[in-house]
Amino acid sequence: MISMPDFKEKQILFVNTEWGKPSHLRYSNDNIVFEQDGKVINRASVHKVFAVFICGDLSFTTNFIKKSREFGVSVFLLKHNFEMYGGLFTTAEGHYLLRSKQYHQTDDEQLIMAKKLVTNKIKNQTNVITSGADLETKIIWQKKIKTFLDQIDAVTNCKVLLGIEGNYSKEYFGKQFANIDWRRRAPRTKEDINNLLLDIGYTLLFNLTDSLLRLHGFDTYKGFYHTLFFQRRSLACDVMEPLRPIIDRKIVKMFNLKQISTKDFIVENGAFVLPFEFYPKYVGNFLQSLMDEKEEIFAYIHGFYQHMMNPVKYPFPNFNLK
Template sequence: MISKPEFESKQIVFVLLNEGEKIAFSNDNIIVKDKDGKIRHQSTCYRLFMLCLIGNISITNAVFKAARKFCFLIVLMSSSMKTYEMLGGRMEGNVILRRKQYAYSGLELAKHLLKNKVENSRQLLMAERNKSEDVKLSIARLDEFVTRIRSYTGELSGLLGLEGLSAREYFKCYYRDIEWKGRKPRIKCDFINSTLDIGYTILFNYIDALLNAFGFDTYCGVLHREFYMRKSLVCDLVEPFRSLIDMQVRKSVNLKQCQPEDFTNRNGAFLLKWENNGKYIGFLMQPILQKKVEIFMYVQSYYRAFMKGKKAEEFPVFVVR
C-alpha cells in the first residue's frame, strides 16, 4: 500500500493524442510516439501514479503489464474528456476492508461528508471581500443547512434533498457576477457548466485512483448508494473537494482563461474545442496539484478510520483555503 513519502514523488500525466500516435513501453519508461515514430512524450514508470490518455490511440500489451508492475492507473478518455475505461495497477484482495464496506448501513458518514461539502461552500462565500446582503443571506442559509444535516434523522432521500437545496443556494450566489443559468450537471447548457463538468471529471478520476490504491470497492458508497455501474464511493469522496474546482473555474473566467469562444455549441450543448483541451486541463489541474498530498492524506485517513470502525466525527475533514 502506497505511503505518503512514496506518493509525494508521484506524477499525474495527461497526454493529448493526435491521429496515428502510439503508446509503448521501453526501459521502464512509457513513451508516446507520433505517426512518424518520433518520441513526443516520455515518463518513467517509477514516478507515475496516473496516466490519462485523451483521444484515440494504439496501446501495446507491454504498457498494460507495466501498469500492473509499477502500480499506476491508465485512464482512457474521449476527446471531450469523458472517461470510458480505467486500467492497470490497483490494490486488490483487501477482503477485510470490503466486508466492512458491505456491512455498513448507517447515515452518519453520509452526513459527515455532506456537512463538510456545505461548510466548504460556505467558506468560499465567507472569503468574499465585499459581502452584499444577498451573500450574507446565503451564508446564513448554508449555516442552517449545516445544522439541519447535523441533526437529521430521516431517510437517505431526505438527506440528498438537503444536498440539492444547499447546492442551489450556494451556486446562485457564488457565480452571481457571471452569466449563469444555474448548475445543470451534464447538460452543458453554457460554458461554465461545461467547464465545471470537465473539472469535476478530472477530480473524480484522481479520487478514483486514490481509492483503488487502498483497495476500496469504489461502487459501494455511503451517501450515494448502489446504482448500476455508478462508482458511488468516488461520488461520495469527491464532495468535500468540489469547492476547489468551483473556485478555480470562477478565477479562470475572471482571468479570461475560460471563455464561450473556446467551445462549440452543438444542439444546445457547449463542447470544448479539441485545441483548447490542453489549456483547460492546465488550469483545472492547478488546485488538485496544489492539494495533491492533502487529498491523498484525506483518503488515507478515511481508509484508516473505516478499518478501525471509528465514529463519523473522527473521520477526516477537508477545509478549503
Template sequence: MKQLLNTVYVSDPEVYLALKGKNLNLLKSEESIARIPLHNIEAICTFGYQGASPALMNECLEQNISLTFFSGRGRFRGRLTGELNGNVTLRKKQYRISDDEEKSASISKHMIIGKIFNSEQLLKRNIRDHALRVDGERINRAIERLQASRAAVSECDNLDGLRGIEGNAASIYYSVFGECVLQQKDVFFFRGRNRRPPLDPVNAMLSFAYSLLASETAAALEGVGLDSYVGFLHRDRPGRTSLALDLMEELRPIIADRFILKLINRKQVSSHDFIVKENNAVILKDDARKNFLQLWQKEKQQSITHPFLKEKIPWGLIPHVQALLLARYLRGDLDAYPPILIR
C-alpha cells in the same frame, strides 16, 4: 515523493521504483534521489509509466506492501497486493455499512458537512478578497443559510433527510456562485446549475471538472482497496461510481469550483473556447479541452497544508488522502471519518 500515514506517493512520472537492499529506491535518470526502508511502509502509489522493478514487486508481495499504479493524469491502472492483504475484510466492512442506512448516514453526514463548510469558505474568501466588486450582503445571507444547513446535517440521522438538506444547500450555494465571477461576465454568466446538457460556458466547465474529479476520486478509492461503485449517500446503480460521488462532495468547492473561477477570473478561457451544438449544449472545443487538462494537471501540483494531517501536500493528492482516511476509519483506526475542511 511524499510519505503520509505510511503510504508513499511518487508523483513525478519520471521516477522508476527499484529495490536496494530492503529499501525502496527512487531512480530518476538512473540516479538515486531517495531511499526509504520498506519496514516503514504499508503502501506505495506511483503516478506515471516508468513502473517498478520485478525485484521490488516481489519484495512488496513478501512484506505485504500494496503497490498501486496510476497514470500521470490519475487514472487507476492496477494494484499489486500480497495474499495476506486486508482488502477483502475492508470491502466486506464497506458492503455491510452500505446495506445499513443508519450507518451509511453516519458517514455521509461528515462528507456533506465538509461540502457545505467548504462552500461557505469559498464564498467568504470571495468577499474578503473582492469586497468592492461583489454583492457582499447577498453573499452573506447565503452563507448564513448554509451555516443553518450545516447545523441541520449534524442533527440528521437518515439518508433521505441528508439528501434533502444537501440539495437545498447546493441550491443556496449556486444561487450566489455567479457573484464569484469577476471577469468576462457577459460570457461567463451563471444563473444556476444545469447539466445533461450544460447550457452555458460555466456549467460546461463545471461538468467537465466534476467528471475529472469523479474519475480521480474513484481511482483513489480503488488504490486503497475500496470499491468505488458501492456508496453510502449515493446508492448502488449499474455503472455509477457511487462511493466516488460520495467522497467528491466535499472536494467539489475546493478543487473543481475554485479551479473554474480561477480560469475565468485570470482570463485563461474566453468565448472562443466554446461551441453550441444543435441541442443547445455548450461544450469546450478540442484545443480548449486540451488546454483545460494541462492547466488542471498544473493546478494539481500546487501545495496545500492538509488540515487533518498538518502536512503540505499537492492538491492532486487530496482525493488519495481522503480515500486513505476513509479506509482507516472503516478499519477502525479512526473514531470518525475526517472530511477535509479548507478555510
C-alpha cells in the same frame, strides 16, 4: 498500498491525441514516452507518475499494460467528451477485511457518515464564497450555513439529506458564479460553458478519487450516501463531494484571469463542445488545481480508509481547502 511520501512525488499525465496523427504510448528506460507520427512528443519518468489520462485514440502494447501494473500506474481512457469508457487500474483487490466492513454497514452507520460528509462539503462551499468577502457577506452566509447544519442534524434518512444538500448547492452556485453569467447547474447537459467546464473538472476529480480509493482496496461501487446503481461507482461519488469546490474555485479564477474564452467553444446539437485543440489549456488548469491539493486529497482518502478499518480509533475525516 502507496504511502504519503511516495504520493507527494507523483504527477498526473494528460495525453491528448489529434485526428489523423497515429499516436502511441510505450515504456523506454523507465520513462513513459508519447509519440505522434513516429516522433517523440514528450516523456516522463514512470517513478513520478500516478495516473495517465488518455483523451482520444492511440495504441499501446501488452508490454505497456504489464509495465503499468508493475509500476502502479493507472490509465484512464476517455472519449473526446471526457466520458471514461475503460482503463487499467491499480488496485488492492485482495483487501477482503475492508470490503467486508463496507458490505456490512448498517443504515444508521451510513447515515452518520453521510451527514458528516455533507457537512464538510457545505462548509467548504461556504469558505470558497466568503474567502476575501466583505463582513456583511460573511455574516449572511454564516447564518445560512447554520440553518442548513441544523437541518442536517435532524435528518433521519439519506434521501432527505440529498434534498438539503441540493438546496444549499443551488444557493452556493448562484453566488459563486454570479459574475460569470450563471443560470443553473445542469450536469451532463453541457447547455452552457459553465456547465461544460464543471463537467470536465468534476470528471477528472472523480477519476482521481476513484483511483485513490482503489489503491486502498475499496470496492468503489459500494457507496454509503448516493443510491447504488448498476455500474455506478457510488463510493467515488460520495467521497469526492467535499472536494468539488476545488474545481468551482478554479473556474472562477480562470475567468478572472481571462483564461476562459467563448471563442474556444462551439455548439453542436444544442450542446457546448470543447474542440480537442483546446483540451490542454483547460484540462491543464484543472489538473494543476488538483495537484496543488494532492497531499491533502491523499490524506483525506487515507483518513477515510483508517476510519473504515477502525471507526473507534479514527474519526471520519474532513477535507479542508487550502
